[in-house]
Every structure is written in C-alpha cells, then in structure tokens.
Amino acid sequence: MTCEHPAGPRSIALVGPQGAGKSTLFDALMAAAGEPVRRPRADRGEARGEARSEIRLGHCAFMGERWSILDCAGSIEFAFETEAALTAVDLAVVVVEPSAARLGALEPLMRSLEAHRLPHLVFVNKIDQLDGSFDALLHALQGASARRIAPRQLPMRAGDAVIGYVDVVTGRAFRYGERDAAQPIELPEALRDDERKAHEELTEALADQDDALLEKILEDVEPGADELYAHISKDQSGDQIVEALIGQANRGHGVFRLWKALRHDAPPAAETARRRGLAGEGEGQPDEAPAVQIFKTAQGGRLCFGRVWRGVLRDGATLGQVGAGQGGGAGQVRVGGLYRFAGADQTRASEAQAGEVVALGRLEGVGAGDLLGGLAQDAAPFPRPPEPVYELAVAPKDRKDDVKLSTALTKLAQDDPSLSVEHRPETGETVMRGQGELHLSAAIERLAAVHNVEVAVATPSIAYKETIRRAVSQHGRLKRQTGGHGQFADVKIEVEPRPRGVGFAFLDKTVGGSVPKNFIPAVREAAEEAMRKGPLGYPVVDVAVTLVDGGFHSVDSSDMAFRAATKAAVAEALAKADPVLLEPVDHVVVSAPNAFTAAVQKLLSGRRGQIMGYHEKPGWPGWDDVEALAPEAELHDLIMELRSDTMGLGAYKRRFDHLSEARR
Template sequence: MTGKTVSLPRAAALVGPFSSGKTSLLEALLFRAEAIPRQGRIKDGNTVGDASVEARARLMSVEPNLAGVEYLGERWTFIDCPGSVEFQQDTYNVLMAVDAAIVVCEPDPARAVMVAPLLKFLDEHGVPHLLFINKIDSNGTRLRETLEALQGVSDRPLVLREVPIREGEQVTGFIDLVSERAYKYRPGQKSDLIKIPDAIKEEEQLARQEMLEHLADFDDHLMEELLEDITPPQQELYDDLARDLADDLIVPVFFGSAENDGGITRLWKALRHDVPAPTATAARLGFTNGGAATAQVFKTVHAAHTGKLSWARVLRGEFADAQALAGGKVSGLYLPAVGTAAKMTKAGLGDVVGFGRLDNAQTGDVLGGDDQGGTLWPKPLEPLFALALEAEKKGDDVKLSGALTKLAEEDPSYRLEQNAEFGETVLWGQGEIHLLVALERLKSRFGLGVVTHKPTVPYKETIKKPVSVHGRHKKQSGGHGQFGDVHVDIRPQPRGAGFVFEDKIVGGAVPRQYIPAVEDGVVDFLKQGALGFPVVDIAVTLTDGSYHAVDSSDMAFKTAARIAMAEGMPQCDPVLLEPILAVEISVPTDFTSKAQRIITGRRGQILGFDAKEGWAGWDQVSAYLPQAEMGDLIVELRSLTMGVGTFGWRFDHLQELSGRAATQVVDARKESLAKKG
C-alpha cells in the first residue's frame, strides 16, 4: 500500500438507502477492530447503532449513531446515518464534517436509483466517498449489472477495486486489482491468501485494465506507461487511488457481506490507506491552516442526563473542558465510544467531540475560529409534511413549545409554525415517519402527550357583487348611552388587490375622530366573513352616518361598522377562495408519468415538464396544486418512486371553489367554529 502513516483521528460516515445494511456494516467494522466481542443483529435488537427506543421499534436508524474505535493504532469515529430520506438532514450535516463517506448499497440494479440523491450531494460538496456493495452473498447477485446501474446515477467514475471469486452462485472471496492477489473469506477471521483461479484470470485482467484507464484519466504519467505497455508500479497505483479519492475524482467500489463478515478487512485497509486526513476536510470546508482553534457543530442532542450536547468536528487547534466558547462555558467534553461516550479533558485536530451545555451553539455553527470557513454548510431542507398539534393536558402549552424548539434544534428540517389565524401550532417535517418520531420523543423525553390533526387549510373568501348597507348601534343604559350610525358601500376588488377602506363623509355627518374606529370595525369583521373565513379583495366606503354629541364613541362606531358588515356581506354573493400552490416535482425520468398522474388525481393542473438541470436522467414536473390536496403528497410520491421523488412548493394564487366541494369546506368550518364556542 502507500505506506502512509496517519496519526490524526479520522471520521467516516456510513450512508445509503434504508435496509442496505449500514448498521450491520458498523457492527462488522467494530467487530473486526475487536471493539465488540461479537456482532449484533438488527432483528435481535443488540446492535451498537440504532439503540434508541424509536429506532429499535422501527428496526431502522432515526438519528446518527456515533462509535469511536481504535484499529491498528489509529483512532476512528464512524457515524452510522439514517437511511430513510425523511431523516436526510442529519445525514447531510454529518457528511459535511467527516473525512469520507462509505455509501452502502445492495447488489440490485433496480435499487441503484435510490442512491442518486446521496451521490449528488456528495459530489456537489466534494466529499470523498467509496461504495460498498453489501449482501454480495445473497442469491442472484448481479454485480456487473449493479455497477452499471450505479454508474448511471453517479457523476464520478466508479472504479472497481476487486472482482469476486465464486463457487457456483456463492461469492467466496475476491481478487485485489492492484496487488493482483486472491483471498478467500473466513468469517470471523482474516481472509486466506490463495492462488488466482484460472477461470477468473481473464475477467480479472479486463477489470484491472478498466481500473488503470480510469486512473490514467487523472495521471498523465500513468497514461504514458499504459500507452508504452509498461506495467506501473503498485505504489504509483495506490498513490493515485488515494489522491483521486481525496479530490473526489473517482469512487472506489468494494463489495462484501456485513452480516457474514465478508470483505470487512479489505474495507478497513482501504479506509486506513486512502481516506484523507482531517486537514483536507478543514480545507474543503474553507478553513485555512493556522489560526484559532476551530470546530464545526454537525449534530445537537438534548440528553436527559447531560443536557444539551453539541457534537462537532475539531478542524483546527485544541479545545479544553471549562473554556469559554460560543458565549458560554464548556461543561464537559465527550469522545464517542462503543456504548456511553467517554469524558475527556482536551480535544484536538480530527477529534469528533461533544461539547456539553453550550446553550447558544446551533447545528452548523463554527465554534472558535477567526476566519469565514464553514460557509458551505447545507441549508435546512424545505418542509414537506405537516401536523397541527396541541398538548393533551391543559397548561402544557408552554412546555410543549419549549420541547418542540429543542427537537428543531436537534434536526433543523423540523419547522415550528404558530398559525395565529386559526390558533394552531403546526409542526412541519420531511414525512409522516419523521413527524411520528418527533411525537414519540415528546412523550419519552419530555413526558408530553399530544393530540394531532391535519392543519387547517387557509381558505379565504371574497364577494362577487356590491351592496350598500346601513348599520346602527344604539344602546341606552344608566349614564351615557352608546350611539354609532354608518352607511357603507361594499364592493369586490380584483383578485390580489387586497383590502381598501375609503370615506366620503361630507358635512361632518361622522366626525373625523370616529372614522378610524369605523375602519377598525370593518377590519375586525373581515377576520371571519359570512362563510367563516378571512375576507380578501374587498373595498368598503363610508358614505354617510350620524352621531350623538354625548353618547357617540370609538367603540360605538366600531360596533356599528361590524353590524353593517354582518348585514351586508351575505348579500354580496360571498364565494370561497382556495389557495393554489406552484409545485415542482423532481423524479427520475422512469417515474415522470406516475408523477403526472399523481397531480391530475389531486385536482392539479400540469404546466409542463423538462429535464432537471444538473441531474442526468431526472425530470422536473411543474404544476398548480390546491393546498388542500398537499397533505400526504410526499407519502404517495415516495411510494411510487422508490423513495427518491420529492418536490418544492410556494403559494401562487387564490382560486374560486364552488359546488359540493365548497359546501363541504364551509360546513366543516361552521362545525369547527361551533365547537370552539
């Protein structure tokens, strides 16, 4: 190999689609490093990763799992990331902080498209990554077809580092394409060195030549050697592989079986010799050499016993416990371990470290430092699914708000919205499971039960014809009475014109000091019109009125205005307005027709589709879609696109809704208002 000795701690993320075997691979890597006495299994609930209640219940990762390990004198932190796209924000944040990613996938060509968004993110951010094709021992493995399918979704060339040795349908070992040595798997032990089988020599030579040609694309000297039929030295190839990986020019490909301990030692060798040092990661994130100690936060956790913990990667210098940082004081430094994190007094370059109780630190923040690095941090993902919720117990509203704020700190793709118009607390996220996990955490961590329902669609109403009405408020009681009298014209405005109030009072029929109170009364009524929804696109003109020198007041004229509006609005032919969103759906081309059917099946209007810029083999479908049809759009879209379809949206316009659909909406609104009293 390269002979390179790297003493700085390194970090690698395990990423890939749901069920590809990332957590099993973490177990295998830890077992091979003798950090655990035996490999745990997902189905047995005894793995190092997926230890939370929510993960065990679903047999899937729902947050990053950190494990520190030492292997052959080198310190490593592995971070097993969620495979579900609903927890993608955590994965993206982790990827920014590690030195390399191990992309785990299955040997199934049909599932290659599931890796596409992940590979795209890695290439856009220049994160070095290699592929580990897992479950190679499953029946019907089609390695070559899988590799071709994966190349179709990768912008970088995939470089096969080994070829399988088979006995019948079973993969029993591999040939390393650089050293040209053959090995036979021995589960639980290092592989045996064997002679290259004659039956596979031709395949090995073809694969090796293909590897050399890929490397020669980035090495002129190697290209000259190949043209002159000179066999390049092994060291040159190892150096090329390490350099090209670090520069994100190639994606080396390995294979094996995580559950059955196949190919794990070979993967460890590649990690040790090819993954770049943390200094390269710091440079990728924009941090220069020298300067003050710097770390970047990639994950925030609110733990029951330790309080807030900010997991960060040290990219420069050294940090100590109890030092002043981020407007606070560090209360404990924690090093990832197998099991409970270990407490430490200092953390240096390359360390993954948990900073205790830094209340002001947020995910993505740069701690310390005196330059502008870290500006490449990914923005929070846009929300795709929402639930309105309220505390089961009265009086827990403040506690609920605080708990939701902490969950959003942990995962910035959660978004909390207070809808004052309908008096709702709305939690947005990336999908149904994403939000269900949030609700479970509210219960398990904070003891908060919640009641949920679909968020209220923000319908509006307007009018179609004008009317002139008279409103009088007269009340006599002991002392001063109340008197206000107004005549108003109500008329529709063009769509989007908003609300206009005018007065055409002459001769002081309504004193000037009371006219703002008339407008206030009109505005107050428009919060809930004749159909029960806020009124838009309407003009109201105060034309006449009368007053009493003693009994008139602001409140009296405000009440008179409300009376006039209450009488006049039902006569104006009120109509319901439905919010329409502009939606951009992104899917692989094979699923474009399905995306279009989803739109038409939800009363949507297709505006067209085109190739998605920068995404080979993907389309973007543009459409108008009623907001009322958006609730579970992401659930259906993912179910029909192997989990990779997604969309962006924005409010575009209001559109009249009539007939039975409008009647149902109005009736439901009246029922809801009646319950609220």
C-alpha cells in the same frame, strides 16, 4: 500492529439508502478494531425516536491509527442530518445493497458528495444476495456517479452463492471463512477473463488521472501492483475515482479489507482541513489554538457533536464563537466536558486532537454549523436546512402541558434544524413541519421519551378565506332608549368586491356632515372587525366598504352606537353579496428524474393541480422540474405519494401563490 505512516486521527461516515446495512457495518468495523458496541435497548428508553434518526458515533483504533466513525440514518427524511455530518469527515463509505434496480436512489447522495468534493468509496454489502450480474450492478453504480467507479474486487461464486472475492489489482482469489478469515485459493479458471478485463478497466481509470501511467499503458508496459496501489490511494483520497468493494457485514466478510482501504486511501485530517479552508498558519504545531465546528446538537443543546480541525481541544477550554450556523451568536463558550464513544458506553476524555469527532458538553447558545476557536466566519460553509414538505398540527393531550410542550418543541427544533415549529394565528394551531411522516413521527416519540410530553396530532387546518361576487347597498340603524341617554346611529353603506389580492378598503363619501367626522374612525374599525368572520365562517378579504350617508343624534350618538350599526349592516350586506369560499393555492415545483415526469404530472393533476410546464432541472442532467399550481388542501401528503411514485427520488418545493374560489 503499528501503522508505518500514521496519518493522525481520521473520521469517516457510513451513508447510503435505508436498509443497506450501515449499522451492521458500523458494528462490524468497531468489532474488528476490538471495540464491540452495544445496540440501543428499548427497555432503557434508548430505541424510541433516537434509534431511528440519531447519528451514532464510535471511536476505535485499528492497526495503531485512531478513527471516529459516524453511522448516518438512511432515510431521505434525515438527509440534512447526514449532509451536516459529511462536513465533519475525511471520507464517506457509501453502503449499498447488491441490487442494480435499487441503485437509482443513490444519485442525490452521490451528487451531494461530489458537490462537497468529499472522497467516497462504495461498499456493496450483503454480497451473498447479489441480484443479477456484477457487471450490471457496476453499470448502475456508474449511472449514479459522475466519478469513475473503480471495482477493487470481483465476487467469486459457487452456483448462486458468493463464496469469496478476487482482488482486481493482484489477481489473487480469496475464499470467505468465519468472521472475515478469508483464505487465499487458486483463481478459478472461469474468472480469469473477468479478472483480466476488470484489471484493464481499473488501470485505464487510473490512467485517466495520470499522464505518466497512460504513457506506460500505450507502450504496453504493465504497471506493478505497488504502483497501482499508489495511484489508487492518490486518486481516491483526491476524489478522482470511487473504489468499489464488496462484503457481508453481518458475517464480517470484507470488513478487514475495507479497513485496509480506509487506512491507505482516506485522506488525513490536515488535508481535509485545507480542502475546506480550515487549515491554520501554524498547522501541526503543538501550541496551535484549537478550532472546532459543531455539526449537530442533541438533548436540547446540552450535547454538541463537533470535529476538531486544529490544535488540541481540552476539557474546560474557552473558545471564541462565530455565529455562522444555527446558534446565531458571537462570544465565548466554555467546554463543559469531552466525550468519546468507545465500545459499549460513553466515556469522558481530557482532550481531543485535531481530526477527532467528539461530543462537547454544556455549550450554551451553540448550534449546528457554529465555528468555535480561531476560525473565520466565512470558513467551512455549512448546509442550509431543506424546506419542509410535511406538517402536523400538535396539541398536548393534557392541557396543563401547554408551556411544557412549547419548551420541548423549541429544544427539538434546536437539535434538528430541518424541523420547524410555528403557531398559526388564523387557525389557532401549533404546527410541526419537517421532511416526512417518519421524521415527524421520530420527533413526536422524542417528545414523549425525552421531554415527557404526550401530544395529539392532526392534519393542519386550511386557512380558508371568503369574499363576495357582487355589490350590495345596505342600511344599518341603531335606536335604543333605556332611560337617560339612549343609543342612536344611522349608516348607509355600499359593499363591493375588489380585485383578488388587494385586500380591504374603506372609503368615506358622506357629505354635509350626515355622519360627523369624529365618528368615521369608529365606522371604519367596525367594518374591519366585521371582516374577521363572514357568513361562511371565515375571514373576508378583497372587499371595499363605502360609507355613503347616515344620520346622528346630538345627544344619543356615540362611537359604540356607530360600531354596532356598522357591524350589523356589513354582516347583512356580506350575506346578500353572493359570498364565496376561497382556498389558498400554492406554486409547486417537483423535481424528479425525467423517466418519472409523466407520473409526476399525473400525480399533480389528480390533486387538482394545474400543470404550468416542465423543463430540465438546472445542473441536473436527466432530471426535470415540473411546475404547477395546486390547492394547499391537496398537498398535505403529497411527499409520500411522490416518493412512492419515483423510487424515493422525487422532491418538491412550494410557496403560497394566490387565493382561488374553492371548487364545490
């Protein structure tokens, strides 16, 4: 069947909490469009790391219209990848389970959708497992959304089983059959009052956005179904309301009805381009220059996923590049292949039209967020990667893989900007930093499966320091005669503590040439070198070394002799000066709903945290920011316990604050 008013290719994203059934719905949508998909297979190396975190892209045509569908990971640890994908679509389908108790975790996602003004609807999956009343579910949904939730369907039950649905607009009832073959039946008498109430609430929600419709309602004029459908389409595509539909994706129930809603209510790509500031002057013209934004790279940058916003993109085209994203450079790139994912496998395409999401091959130096074609650098803002909250030290199991590991880690970080890698000279470790245990686990699996590098992991070492608590005077003397020129140096030093954070200082207070000026630099260098490892085995900080006197020999004294005498004197002085271990302390800000504020404070206190206070999170009514000072040694797995204590909603940021004496 051909659509009466084709909107051109459109793109949607399936988002929502982990376990809601997004991948199952993806498969069902593709199957309903005649494009059954093949799931990743472990025996082909397709299900290690990639399957848990990678976005799936599918292309299909439904009733004469072409669609790109993105199946996004549900774990909060891959939220950046999801947010990046949302920049490339016209509408998001928020897939949820029918449990009111689990819907609180939706709030950050709904806030992100609202901030981007991205139209979105809700698909309540697994409706046969409805936990409690549907009214309670809708109430919980409304609590997570700043937009008005507009239910389009009511579940129809027989005992505890959901056997069909009632269309809220028309009042017609449908019984589920095999593979979404829903059959119309007479509306059960027990549901008439519920349907009438839902119809009135839907009409009122639409009237909030239209004065003419409100006037009709006030005059007791009942709008017709076609009029309501038109208002729903306008308000949904304009991000004024959020439709809520129900179904059971694994049986195909509700999938055809969802497709119909997408066809009528998802805005066309041209409208989305205007909203994002990407519409060109010659919009819709056949010769309009192609423009693309990359939102994800894969396979070490060899494959780039992007949305075509304007024109027709052809294989082999050369595009100007603006480094607004992770690629960082300006210049020109040549498209070395266009790929769609229709059905079971990847297929090569000769061209892609505006509105399509496609994979582009062999784009050198291109990263997520980069704009290709005639786009201004300040167009299409792209999300910034979140700060890391979990880290692991990694090392190759085979030492011959050192260089190979370094290259592989660079490619992983290129494909995933929310993953970072750094070498820490203080501990000598290579540290992988990301969004949680699952995030880093998937990255480690990709190292093995894609880059053939096996790694050992460990908790990163803490960069402890040490200092002293009292001043000490020390005499250092070197006298050695072995034939010919000997070695002689004599130094008298004072070692004393300095205020925390001011660092090392060297002072020369000698008089009368007791230590010639040409040897003073050697004394200074030796004192600094002695600070690299103190009596407790760690670098020494916040110490002043003062050279107060000394002696020399006109023949046997040398830079080397004064270095040796000074190092020995400083080492002895530090050991006598009441050395103490210092640990890094971070300033931590934990964000969570205020219902969990007490739990957050208890969690931080239990990790030797000093609570500094809490206040409402700016722009997040009902949320608090709890500030604390906590030792870095206590924060390694904080994110896991925090998410466990806050239903997955808690998040935190941290930065180094100061060094403090370690508690024994």
